[in-house]
Amino acid sequence: MNISLPPSCAACDSLLPQYYDGDLEPALHAEIVDHLTHCSRCIDAVADLSVAMGALHQIPQPKLGDLPQQIASVMSKLQLAQRWSWRPQASLAAASLLLACSVGFGFWMARITELPIEEHLKNQGLIATSEGWLIPTVLGERQAGRIWLNGRWTNRTAAAEQLLSEQGYSVHTDAWLNSDAKAKFLEGEILTSSGWTTVDQLVPPLLAKQGLSHFGDSWIDAKDVQGLRLDGSLVTTDQLVNDRLIALGYVHTNDGVWRLAEEESRMSKGEVRVGETWTTVQAIAQKVSDSKALELDEEKKRNIPAVTLAKDSDAPAAQAPAAIPLGWKGVYGVPNVGRTSKPLGTATDSLSQLRAGNGGKHQQLNTNDIIARKINIKKSTDFLSASIIRIGHESIVGTPAVIAGRLHLSGSIDTVYSMDLETNKGSWQTKLSDTTPSNPVGYDESDVAYTTGSCTLYTLSGKNGAVKMNEWISSTLHSMPVTNGKLLVTTMPGWITAINGANGSPRWATPVPSEVRTGVLSVGTQLYCTTKDGTLLACEGASGKEIWRNRIGGVSSPTVRGKDLYVRRLLHNNGAIGESIAVLDSENGRIRTESLGSPRILKTLSVQPNNPSSYATYVENPEGSELKLTDNQLKVPDFGTVLISEKSTIVLSEHVVEARSVTDGQVMWQTSIPISGEPNEKISTTNEHSDPVIAGNLVILGCLDGQVRALDIATGKLLWSLNVGSAMGSSADGELMRRSQATIVSGRIYITTMAGELVVIDTGNRLLNGPRWWGDQARWWGDQE
């Protein structure tokens, strides 16, 4: 085609498709346009072309239908699309599956139609699995646990690491971290359940949780915080102070006090320091005594010039004023003013007469003041009779004492009484100048001694109640007196003091670690006591010189038989507080044997191990349990003494009477005392019942339920009991000086009740005797007579 020539219709026609496309050069396009303006045939031709192309364009879109599904179905059947077997450069590309593809599609399809697909695949070497047909190579790799990733087989760990690294994670020490976390780690932070933190912030609370405290540059156990870091090691302030004190010449004494060696030396000799000078207690006491005697003499002259000390039989009853409100007034009552006493005159009232409520020939007895009533006899073979006697308006308390044929009784207020057991007659009453008399104590053959709540010591004539001696000893006396020859021995906190019972002058004083429990025991020429810090101590009765001491946690006053000293001891046993009976050598204080028996928790004793605020704390140490002394621990009540019979030791612990063999300490029997009725809140001692006492083959005690019980000493079986209508036991305010116990003399049992009454039980056995009331409570001297 020569485009420079004017286009003919034929040439124009050949160019029409390009014209239709707009694909002609501009000049040629213009020529065609020009031609078309003149040539109707060619215009028709253009129109026809347009129509024809339009017809083509109007061919409708076919519907896709299920074509994709059909294809997918075929593909899955043929396993053409294993996701992991795809990349052709892998070795599996040579798998037999691809053979079909290389042979030719038509041929391959024909093969498929001729054979069942499974047969075909098997023929191709494929293996049927739960995931479809796999070529052997793939199956092997999969069974080896590897997966197809990015064109190669790789194990899952490597795959995971690859994916992580693609996603911005990287390994830091042993963890995959994203960039933020890594930055924090590099800054020293760590990730905890509560977010990002640092070790410095995290560690202190954890250490504190373990009970450690920050101390200087280290973390130490909280209990060591009191210590100091010295030259790289931890020392306690105690250690430092102790070392310093020792360097300064102090010694740590047995009573837990630091003293200068010289001071300790003097104190061990019984000296005390007053201001800057050393002196002795005896010297001080003598001074006090002298000045007090002077005052008293003057007081006597001033206030009571008309009354003199009574002599036996020289106090006529007719002279007794009628207005004495206490005691056997009108008949026996005489004014007891100051330190005077009056005899009971012609009083010859017998207990049998009292018991009968019959004054006998003593008609003048005021029955309002002396009330006796019969009580039922439960088992008449065991005792003949029993009476309950009330004297005056005052309660009879504590333990009666039988001294030289007389029964001595303490009143609850300020009067003491005496009865003649030979004649069963009331003898005398004496109103003391001080209140709260202690249990009566025998002194010098036939006299009786008392101490009082305000710590005045009295000796009275046993015959007529005349006050032979009275002496104010100290502001605090804490035990009944005992006698040792002509001496009366009593205690003050931290001291044992001996007083001349004839004139009240001090003889000696011996320091002891703490208060003395119940009272001092006087045996022969020696004295024994237990102090409230658990120390057993022995000293000479004449001089007070200490013989030995041993701090073993004793809680009862000691009992001595021969060379054996028996004491009850608290023990700490795996958190429980139990007691034992320790037997010490009375000559050196060493524990000879110890009977644990059957330790039980003492419920009424508020003792908690390792609790400093408790009454007592036992600290395990190499020597055994030790009682640590604090003020509160002084409140550990006095335990009853150990009773000793020929074959057994008897103690009352809470509500159980327990007998143990004296030979091997094994428990022989235990008898529980039944508790009935309301517990008496006033009774705070461990022995809520009266202390038991041994007499013959009986163990006798008064009980809180109002029963007097007698147990067989061999078996612990109840032989008899008698309801006396009122509980017996040690009254709270008189605990120290008025422990309650039955007194048994010549077959008669004397017990005071909480109602303030005297109970007399006549067993009819004149050979039945309990321990004599001499010094402390029950001391067994063997059967007498």
Added chain:
Amino acid sequence: LVAALGNQSPIVRLWSPEEIMTTTTIAEITILSVQDAIFHHGKATDRASIPTESPPESEIVIDDQALMHAAAQYGEPMVFNRVVERFGVRILRFLECLVGDRARARDLAQESFLRLHTCFKKQDQKRDGNAVSLLYVIAGNLGRDELRRRSVRRESPLNCAAIVPITENETRLERDERNEQVMLALAELDDDTRLLLVLREIQELSYDEIASIQGLAIGTVKSRISRARLAFRDIWTRYQRSATEGAHS
């Protein structure tokens, strides 16, 4: 995956270690990653929003070539299924126009895709070529094979005997009949001419693409297509006139 899908498909999701640990297999992760790349290209998504089925078309922002690329790179059936969905209608129309037989065209389309899949698998270098062109080559070859086999068997599915005049009132029937006539008219062209005309006018491919498919110079393609247009114009004009005459008579 970024490398495989080219710069247009960066992975925008990051996987926390917890997600990795709770996913059952690494293979699953891989698949999900591919799906993410294809269906959520350029768009940050979180795990919960990943569709388990085909997403709406509007979300598919990947172009034909990228889709082919992904399908060629990974043998994942689900991905290839997207190829079928994307190109199925075009290939069906192409083959219908080429062989003039709707049912047969459907068979051939299926074969075309399967063969394309095989090619993806078989030849690594194809991933760098134009897979769309390859699809047309495959379909065109299958169509020509079909036509050749038909001529050997002396079959003539393009029966021109029944040309029924269209009526104005039956629009649907009219359109179907006109389609029949267009098909008949196309069938009168020789196979190569028809192929070119269909690729250009119906598939609306560029001359470059057609040249690539046919393996011809672009000038040759242009001139052959020009002749094909004129040929079809003449045939179609004849059809129109005979129809008009038939109506008049």
